[in-house]
Amino acid sequence: MEESSNDDDTIGTMIRLFKVKEKQKENSLANGGRPPVKKQTAGELRLNKDIAELNLPQTCTIEFPNGKDDLMNFEVSVKPDEGYYRDGKFLFTFQVPPMYPHEPPKVFHPNIDLEGSVCLNVLREDWKPVLNINTIIYGLTHLFTEPNPEDPLNHEAAKLLRDNPYEFESNVRFAMEGGRVGNTWYARCIENPYD
Known part of the structure; x- marks a missing residue:
C-alpha cells in the first residue's frame, strides 16, 4: 500500500510540474517568444520617469552599480x-523605497555625519510626492556650495562655521586631504587633478 501512495505522490508532482511548464510555454508564446516581463510597481514607474527627466548639474554623475534591472538603488x-x-x-x-514618491528615498554618505545621515529638509519633513530625484540632487549640491549652520547634523561644525569661517x-580642507579633525579621521576625498 505504501508503494502505491508514493507512486501517486510522484505522479501528482510530475503532473504539477508539467502544468507549470505548459503555463511558462504559453506565457512565452504570448510574449513573442521572450521571457515574461516583470511588472513594475508605481514607485518604479515614477522613478523611471524621474531618471528620464534628470537634468544633472555639471558637477554630478549618476551610476547604477547593480545594472539596469535595479534602478531603485543607485549612486550619485x-x-x-x-x-x-x-x-x-x-x-x-540612494535607496528608493517601493512607496516612492509617497516616501522619500534614503540617501547615505559616510562623511555627512558619522552615521552617514544627510541633513536635507526635502529628505525629511519637507518631502512631498511632487518632488523628485532631481530636487534631491540639487539639494545635495547646495549643501556643498552653501552649507547651512542653522539646521546642522554636526552642531560643533555649525558653530565653527558661524563663529570662525576661516577655521571651518x-x-x-584638512579633512578632505585625509586628515584628522578633532577625534575623527577622514578618508581623502580630493581627486588627483591629473585623473
Missing part, C-alpha cells in the same frame, strides 16, 4: 567646483 557622485568643498568627490548612495574652511 558630487564634485563641487566652488565653495569650501571644491575639488572634493562625494559619493551618495581649514578643517574642511
Whole structure:
C-alpha cells in the first residue's frame, strides 16, 4: 500500500510540474517568444520617469552599480567646483523605497555625519510626492556650495562655521586631504587633478 501512495505522490508532482511548464510555454508564446516581463510597481514607474527627466548639474554623475534591472538603488557622485568643498568627490548612495514618491528615498554618505545621515529638509519633513530625484540632487549640491549652520547634523561644525569661517574652511580642507579633525579621521576625498 505504501508503494502505491508514493507512486501517486510522484505522479501528482510530475503532473504539477508539467502544468507549470505548459503555463511558462504559453506565457512565452504570448510574449513573442521572450521571457515574461516583470511588472513594475508605481514607485518604479515614477522613478523611471524621474531618471528620464534628470537634468544633472555639471558637477554630478549618476551610476547604477547593480545594472539596469535595479534602478531603485543607485549612486550619485558630487564634485563641487566652488565653495569650501571644491575639488572634493562625494559619493551618495540612494535607496528608493517601493512607496516612492509617497516616501522619500534614503540617501547615505559616510562623511555627512558619522552615521552617514544627510541633513536635507526635502529628505525629511519637507518631502512631498511632487518632488523628485532631481530636487534631491540639487539639494545635495547646495549643501556643498552653501552649507547651512542653522539646521546642522554636526552642531560643533555649525558653530565653527558661524563663529570662525576661516577655521571651518581649514578643517574642511584638512579633512578632505585625509586628515584628522578633532577625534575623527577622514578618508581623502580630493581627486588627483591629473585623473
